[in-house]
Amino acid sequence: MNNAPQSITELLERAQAIAGLSLQELANQVQIELPLNAKKEKGWTGQLIELSLGATAGSKPIQDFPQLGVELKSLPIDRSGRPLESTYVCMTQLLHAHGETWQQSSVRNKLSHVLWVPVLAERSIPIAQRIIGHALLWSPDKEEEATLRQDWEELMEAVAFGRVDEITARHGQALQLRPKAANSKVRTQAYGRDGQLIETLPRGFYLRRSFTQALLEKHFANLS
Template identity: 25%
Template sequence: MDKGYDSYDIDSIVEYATKLEGKTLRQMTGLDAIADPHQRRGSFGNAVEEYYFKYPINSSQVPDFDKVGLELKTTPLKRNSSGELVAKERLVITNIDYMGIVNENFEESHFLKKTADVLLITYLYEKDKSPLDYTIELVARWGIPEEDFPQIRHDWETVVEKVRSGHAEDISGGDTLYLEACTKAANAEVRKRQPFSTVSAKPRAWALKASYMTTVQRKLLKAMSKIPRTRGEESMDLLALLHERFAPYFGKTELELEALFALSASKNLCARITNKILGVGEDSEIEEFQKAGIKPKTMRLKASGVPKEAVSFPAFRYDELVARPFENSAFLGYLQQKYLFVIYKEDKEGNYLLSDICFWQMPEKDLDEARLCYEQMQDNVRKGQAAISIKSADTRCCHVRPHGRNAEDVCPQPFGPPVVKKSFWLNQNYLKDEIESVLGEDDSESINPKNR
């Protein structure tokens, strides 16, 4: 069968693949229908393999184009609420064999072999279109960049160490930054044996996080700023690199840092200081943060350790709140975000000094309390009582309060008159306890050397 490319020539394969850019599967294959991706996951990728590249679908562990060692991966983009293109989902690489992985090392791992040389085909998911009419936005030959190896190695070893210690059941996406061990089973009840425990664990697969894939694809389309590394820093993971950058500035006030970096006063001064410390432009997107899904956030702590202000999230719409379960809510997305807290602490004179930095993500054990807050507010809105908020005393971690410009800045509710805009907030005392807990840990989550 004439495939249209030479399967023994990698350049021929890539050249043939690039013909897909800007086109749809319907245009390039003449297909009339494929399986609904909601019912058969991977049907778009399977159709690309079977009907465009004309090779049979298989579950072989060898590369898809085995004659040249090239792996084919299709992955969707979507437009977010701001109209930006972002990865719709993580990129699943290969299943994890708990029994075998404990005998691997990263450099010779099956994961690394599967990502050594990838033909990446990216398409734009649009809800109301047939998958046959999704536009293929990008075709590129890709492999994990050398600068990402330290962090991905760290992520891989973090997961594997849990398996080696007999705790595969405790693996969590929050453990890692770029690479994760995502759950992969037909239903939530499926379990697999692990080698050093009688407790079975959820089946998992290696996957590159959606935040990482967003950055990969944006970088293929446009440049981002990377944190510059000096000699000897090439092998550092992201936590160690941040420590190197911030440590010289601990103990300096905001005004001292403003003068040191020749910055003008502004509302986002501390955010600009952070970028200056990291050696990137004031308004730059930082590639490493984008890949890890990290959002820098300035935290001003009073001398007592309590944040000067509670942390708020964007205002919600009452109709959307009622319609969306917690699992699909924007609120859950905010809570699962990983933050870089850049901490300024008040001294005896009332000045705020750069004192520490740490990574923080809400622990999974606290999500049930956040759910309670969310569902209580849902119930209020369903009863036409959106004016009644959830107080900080009602749950340990979060509450609801107004988030409008003034009392006239209102939003309609589905079962009553318009009510002032509101949002979810993290409780100040909860944040105090969380920050103290992270900074008190004897591990790499704490960046300041006095806490290591």
């Protein structure tokens, strides 16, 4: 396993070095085996890239490169460069919505500085042949942060006032709050409408595909 990069420049150099490689080639470099079934190993591609680039956070709820203040997000795309799915950001603490601010939030911390690594990952492409694209380092501009903040505040207000089970994937312009659990039997506690404790599915924040597609288009337009 690589040592953690000591600077943003070193991180970007590592990301540039793996661009164009297949997942099989990258797996060979770090000496791990490809999963037989990509569906059963969801998250494996991100873990492979984390290992290759020297991420140190592991499963801790902090940025992947805490010494650099950078989060790593692999982004599956199609041949046209469009994201194939929404992007998981982090879990939310349903019992602690009261009093939490956007500035203190895990969502803002995770999204303040992101290294996006696109991966050509259409379902028709065998996992071994999927290709790593050129990474981009992104921080939200004022407009993007305002949108994220508004979504976050509206969603967390709904949680705080006991309406968590009324939130659907339709809520939020850029951010969604959706169930996130290994299976439907997993439960956590939240507050109901009358302030009582209820059992519900754990929830995680996700970025909509439309949001990540817009930031990719903006980035590559600036390069041309």
